[in-house]
Amino acid sequence: MTRRPDVVVAGGGVAGVMAAITARRHGLAVTLVDDNATPGGQVFREPSAFARTVTPPDHERREGDRLRELLRRSGVRVLSGWGIWSVQPGYRLDLSNDFAVQVLEAGSLVAATGAVERFFPFAGWTDPAVMGLAGASLLMRAGGVLPGRRTLVAGAGPLLFSVAHQVLDAGGEVVAIVDTATRTQWAARAATLALDPARLKTGVAWMARLARAGIPVLGGAVIRQARRGEDDLDVTIGSVRGGAPVRSVRCDAIACGYGLKPSLGLTRMLKARHVFDEAAGYWHPHADPFGRTDVAGLYVTGDGAGVRGAQMARLRGILTGHGLAFDHGRIDAATLAHLARPLLRAMRRLEVVSRAMTSLMNPRPAIMKEAEMHAPDTLMCRCERVSIAAGGQAIRDGAGDMNQFKAWTRCGMGPCQGRMCEDSARQLLARHTARAPTEVGAFTQRLPLRPVPVRALSGNFAYADIVLPQAAPP
Amino acid sequence: MGIQPSHAGRGFEAENGKILTQTVIFTFNSRPFTGYRGEILAAALRRGGIVALGVSAVDGTPRGAFCLMGSCQECLVLVGGVPRNACRAVVDDGLCVTSIAPLGGGS
Amino acid sequence: MSAVMSRPAVMDVAVLGAGVMGSTAALFLARQGRRVALIDRKAIFREASGVNAGTLTLNMTRAALVPHALKGREMWLEARSWLGRDVGAVATPGLSLAFTEAECALLEERAAARREMGAPISVVGAARALEVEPGLNTTVRAAAYCPLDGFIPAYGVGRGYCLALCEAGVEIMENSAVDGIARAGGHYEIVSAGQVIARARSIVLAGGAWLERMMAWLGLRMRVKCLVNQLVVTERLPPVMGSVVSIANGLLSLKQFVNGTVVMGGGWQGRGHVDTGETSVIPANLVGNVRLASFTIPRLSEARIARIWLGFESETDDAMPAIGPIPGWENAFVIGCVHSGFTSGPYMGRLLAQAMDGQAVDLKAFDPARLLLSLPSAHKGFCS
Numbered sequence: 001m002t003r004r005p006d007v008v009v010a011g012g013g014v015a016g017v018m019a020a021i022t023a024r025r026h027g028l029a030v031t032l033v034d035d036n037a038t039p040g041g042q043v044f045r046e047p048s049a050f051a052r053t054v055t056p057p058d059h060e061r062r063e064g065d066r067l068r069e070l071l072r073r074s075g076v077r078v079l080s081g082w083g084i085w086s087v088q089p090g091y092r093l094d095l096s097n098d099f100a101v102q103v104l105e106a107g108s109l110v111a112a113t114g115a116v117e118r119f120f121p122f123a124g125w126t127d128p129a130v131m132g133l134a135g136a137s138l139l140m141r142a143g144g145v146l147p148g149r150r151t152l153v154a155g156a157g158p159l160l161f162s163v164a165h166q167v168l169d170a171g172g173e174v175v176a177i178v179d180t181a182t183r184t185q186w187a188a189r190a191a192t193l194a195l196d197p198a199r200l201k202t203g204v205a206w207m208a209r210l211a212r213a214g215i216p217v218l219g220g221a222v223i224r225q226a227r228r229g230e231d232d233l234d235v236t237i238g239s240v241r242g243g244a245p246v247r248s249v250r251c252d253a254i255a256c257g258y259g260l261k262p263s264l265g266l267t268r269m270l271k272a273r274h275v276f277d278e279a280a281g282y283w284h285p286h287a288d289p290f291g292r293t294d295v296a297g298l299y300v301t302g303d304g305a306g307v308r309g310a311q312m313a314r315l316r317g318i319l320t321g322h323g324l325a326f327d328h329g330r331i332d333a334a335t336l337a338h339l340a341r342p343l344l345r346a347m348r349r350l351e352v353v354s355r356a357m358t359s360l361m362n363p364r365p366a367i368m369k370e371a372e373m374h375a376p377d378t379l380m381c382r383c384e385r386v387s388i389a390a391g392g393q394a395i396r397d398g399a400g401d402m403n404q405f406k407a408w409t410r411c412g413m414g415p416c417q418g419r420m421c422e423d424s425a426r427q428l429l430a431r432h433t434a435r436a437p438t439e440v441g442a443f444t445q446r447l448p449l450r451p452v453p454v455r456a457l458s459g460n461f462a463y464a465d466i467v468l469p470q471a472a473p474p
Numbered sequence: 475m476g477i478q479p480s481h482a483g484r485g486f487e488a489e490n491g492k493i494l495t496q497t498v499i500f501t502f503n504s505r506p507f508t509g510y511r512g513e514i515l516a517a518a519l520r521r522g523g524i525v526a527l528g529v530s531a532v533d534g535t536p537r538g539a540f541c542l543m544g545s546c547q548e549c550l551v552l553v554g555g556v557p558r559n560a561c562r563a564v565v566d567d568g569l570c571v572t573s574i575a576p577l578g579g580g581s
Numbered sequence: 582m583s584a585v586m587s588r589p590a591v592m593d594v595a596v597l598g599a600g601v602m603g604s605t606a607a608l609f610l611a612r613q614g615r616r617v618a619l620i621d622r623k624a625i626f627r628e629a630s631g632v633n634a635g636t637l638t639l640n641m642t643r644a645a646l647v648p649h650a651l652k653g654r655e656m657w658l659e660a661r662s663w664l665g666r667d668v669g670a671v672a673t674p675g676l677s678l679a680f681t682e683a684e685c686a687l688l689e690e691r692a693a694a695r696r697e698m699g700a701p702i703s704v705v706g707a708a709r710a711l712e713v714e715p716g717l718n719t720t721v722r723a724a725a726y727c728p729l730d731g732f733i734p735a736y737g738v739g740r741g742y743c744l745a746l747c748e749a750g751v752e753i754m755e756n757s758a759v760d761g762i763a764r765a766g767g768h769y770e771i772v773s774a775g776q777v778i779a780r781a782r783s784i785v786l787a788g789g790a791w792l793e794r795m796m797a798w799l800g801l802r803m804r805v806k807c808l809v810n811q812l813v814v815t816e817r818l819p820p821v822m823g824s825v826v827s828i829a830n831g832l833l834s835l836k837q838f839v840n841g842t843v844v845m846g847g848g849w850q851g852r853g854h855v856d857t858g859e860t861s862v863i864p865a866n867l868v869g870n871v872r873l874a875s876f877t878i879p880r881l882s883e884a885r886i887a888r889i890w891l892g893f894e895s896e897t898d899d900a901m902p903a904i905g906p907i908p909g910w911e912n913a914f915v916i917g918c919v920h921s922g923f924t925s926g927p928y929m930g931r932l933l934a935q936a937m938d939g940q941a942v943d944l945k946a947f948d949p950a951r952l953l954l955s956l957p958s959a960h961k962g963f964c965s
């Protein structure tokens with residue numbers, strides 16, 4: 001048994017790594033848990049040996065490698081390849097990989113579990129050639145593999161352009177970009193980009209590249225249907241405002257997604273206070289700049305506290321590390337203020353830009369409305385194959401909140417446990433019952449946070465090893 | 475329905491020699507594939523033209539890796555008989571990977 | 582809730598609690614021509630009645646309840662005839678297993694007790710048990726075999742009820758947490774958040790695990806045991822079993838639903854509190870439950886756990902229900918707190934409706950009076 005750490009950091013993305021390293025530098029015993037094979041998280045996911053030879057060593061790769069190196073030398077105990085499937089106050093964390101389980105305990109817990117992608121359905125989106133934008137990005141970054149030869153990029157937010165850029169870099173073709181946001185919406189936010197010159201420069205370079213390559217960027221548009229052909233997909237594109245289809249294209253892969261939302265498993269399980277961000281369209285835990293939630297000893301940092309991108313995640317991670325040091329009596333208030341000041345200043349500037357981007361990712365009810373109108377048979381629940389029409393019927397039968405909706409349709413009961421369909425369900429319910437998305441609730445968070453193999457949990461045992469409670473009365 | 479992505483193969487990092495030594499052979503549904511030790515299974519398979527990793531447990535329609543971050547669970551395969559996410563499990567020499575058999579049950 | 586509310590019309594009956602007990606009573610009362618309001622602080626069938634394991638078993642039902650469970654099981658299987666729609670009830674055989682000598686003895690004893698009460702249970706050897714359930718661990722020594730068992734996916738049943746209740750003209754009031762009852766003239770006033778949300782000549786208290794609190798509104802103390810039952814469901818699997826399986830000590834209930842998921846239960850406990858509704862898993866109990874299940878059906882060890890949840894099951898001291906008039910209160914009735922109440926729920930709900938209609942039904946064994954404690958004492962509200 002290793003020594004009980006002062007802090008467990010859940011999540012090995014940039015925020016978690018920085019929080020861990022910073023706390024460690026202040027002398028705290030830190031254990032970091034991450035379910036990927038190596039630390040780095042989503043943006044700084046470690047490229048495979050193959051990927052390193054076929055894609056250019058960009059900023060993210062260099063930064064990621066540096067991060068891994070820092071962590072390696074930091075004295076932080078790192079548990080890679082372990083997922084947290086249960087958390088209990090105090091804190092007890094149950095981890096599993098595909099073969100075993102183990103338990104960690106610590107007085108402080110940092111939820112640095114990042115964000116997950118938000119999806120809305122279109123007809124044909126369960127075809128295996130369709131994947132998430134984040135997924136496509138990870139496939140290229142970590143695996144050096146293209147989603148397809150000819151990729152259609154669709155959805156909302158900056159990730160659209162980042163993925164298109166990655167596809168081109170890896171020698172692939174981008175058929176078109178289908179963006180729910182209109183040019184006007186982008187233009188309205190462009191000015192704020194000036195506050196973040198680095199991001200502005202990147203954005204301008206991406207756009208110029210797309211223009212040079214003659215790649216159509218369809219604004220205010222959405223995929224209506226993808227039909228499987230002989231060896232490719234026949235995709236119909238419509239306007240977010242309905243009406244006749246605007247275009248049809250052929251491709252052999254689709255990367256789609258509607259922005260990111262904080263991953264809330266841990267904070268929901270621990271009943272931290274969550275607030276709904278109207279502009280972004282998601283819930284996030286309520287936290288101060290150091291990541292302190294309203295639950296003693298529970299911190300949330302990085303995108304898990306609200307999606308703000310990698311740069312902010314790094315700063316937030318460092319701040320959380322300092323905050324931990326203060327809360328554990330390693331530094332005094334003056335030192336904390338001194339350390340925090342430059343970070344907070346940098347964050348204030350970035351905040352404006354990040355918020356503008358987040359709101360661009362939020363398509364509001366448009367997508368579900370469009371899909372229900374043009375293709376009610378579209379599956380909103382991929383796992384359980386529940387169509388939008390079936391969802392509508394359950395609501396008409398009397399399902400008035402998220403959990404009743406789930407019980408009556410099985411939407412959200414499959415292996416993804418609602419991670420893919422919760423936003424669709426919320427929008428459908430809200431619209432059909434003329435209420436705000438916040439009023440229809442959320443799927444109840446339960447364990448396990450990820451599926452746990454029975455064999456990993458049960459271990460090797462004999463019948464006599466089973467600790468039986470008292471027998472039931474006759 | 476194979477997709478064989480074309481790669482630039484431009485050798486961005488001078489590691490080609492080292493890379494080759496990391497090549498391993500594994501099987502997917504009894505077919506041999508080449509992978510690089512330590513890369514995620516989903517990537518190795520897609521490079522080998524495998525997009526559908528299995529089928530929907532509800533109606534048997536083909537499914538592939540969707541989120542690549544452990545959320546969707548649609549990349550579940552059996553690796554040496556153990557259910558694992560192909561977006562998380564990494565390639566190693568001699569791995570025996572199979573699709574999960576369709577259930578053929580009702581809903 | 583709207584700020585301004587007109588004085589609600591006086592109904593014939595207000596049923597408080599929309600689980601299987603209250604909803605069935607409401608349905609049959611409405612069919613008798615009464616004007617019924619069915620009130621729940623949450624949505625219909627979202628507590629025990631919507632989260633239970635849905636086992637329709639005689640092997641695990643308390644012996645004294647066997648006759649009622651038999652009738653309830655029949656009703657579920659024939660839901661079309663009285664609910665107007667099928668709710669997915671499936672009839673299968675049931676097996677209760679013994680793996681040790683001690684369990685063999687327990688098995689004999691429990692089977693005999695149930696047989697006496699009318700359950701067609703016989704103790705069979707390993708070979709016969711494996712014939713009924715080829716998925717079993719072959720080290721099984723003996724089994725109590727019952728041809729009459731089965732299950733229902735409980736989570737969807739509320740939908741069928743909701744439609745049937747609407748057809749019968751019941752006014753369903755969800756998200757209405759009642760916090761008191763007042764007597765005003767010849768009727769009862771149902772109070773929620775300081776407002777009278779319903780008025781009725783009769784009331785039926787059907788609050789499940791919350792019945793102790795409801796009785797307290799009337800100044801009565803009724804002892805209710807509350808269990809925090811744990812259930813574990815796997816992802817969909819190819820067929821691994823075809824019957825309902827338990828073990829002699831009663832600590833396992835296991836079956837595979839039509840959709841391929843396997844639900845493991847058996848009364849393993851979590852932590853929880855009925856007042857806050859909070860529940861949490863006790864890790865050792867989770868491991869125990871899962872080990873027992875995967876020992877019994879070895880192929881379960883290849884599965885993954887999709888979800889674990891806990892629900893509040895309530896029980897009286899003798900495991901028999903409280904059904905009937907509330908002593909000292911005119912036109913006030915109570916129903917609930919029976920062991921394995923989902924199985925017998927439709928039958929018991931109908932019984933109460935019949936009794937309220939003046940029909941000659943025998944509710945003696947269920948008389949709420951037997952459960953009342955004379956002196957009100959501070960209740961803890963904790964579930965172990």
Ligand SMILES: Cc1cc2nc3c(=O)[nH]c(=O)nc-3n(C[C@H](O)[C@H](O)[C@H](O)COP(=O)(O)OP(=O)(O)OC[C@H]3O[C@@H](n4cnc5c(N)ncnc54)[C@H](O)[C@@H]3O)c2cc1C
Nearest residue numbers: 403413444631632633634635734735736814842858888890
């Ligand atoms: C037979 C069966 C099979 C199932 N199969 C699956 C499956 O395959 N996959 C799957 O994912 N799930 C499955 N489920 C689980 C299903 O999702 C459960 O019904 C559910 O998980 C249990 O509760 P819930 O998630 O709806 O929680 P909820 O019902 O949403 O829980 C509500 C919570 O609110 C609490 N509460 C109480 N009072 C209040 C109050 N005043 N204010 C606020 N809250 C309060 C309650 O205590 C309760 O814990 C199955 C269920 C059953 C019965």
Ligand SMILES: Cc1cc2nc3c(=O)[nH]c(=O)nc-3n(C[C@H](O)[C@H](O)[C@H](O)COP(=O)(O)OP(=O)(O)OC[C@H]3O[C@@H](n4cnc5c(N)ncnc54)[C@H](O)[C@@H]3O)c2cc1C
Nearest residue numbers: 598600601602622630633634636759789892921922923924
């Ligand atoms: C996990 C679990 C597994 C089980 N497995 C089985 C099984 O396999 N087979 C079987 O036969 N039985 C099983 N049971 C038992 C069975 O579920 C219950 O006996 C039965 O559902 C009880 O029904 P009920 O209507 O009395 O209570 P409930 O369904 O709990 O209904 C009570 C209702 O009262 C409402 N209420 C409470 N307070 C208020 C208030 N102040 N105002 C308004 N409304 C209020 C609640 O919201 C709730 O909807 C299980 C129970 C649990 C929890």
Ligand code: FES
Nearest residue numbers: 540542544547561
């Ligand atoms: S691709 Fe979604 S979990 Fe692996």
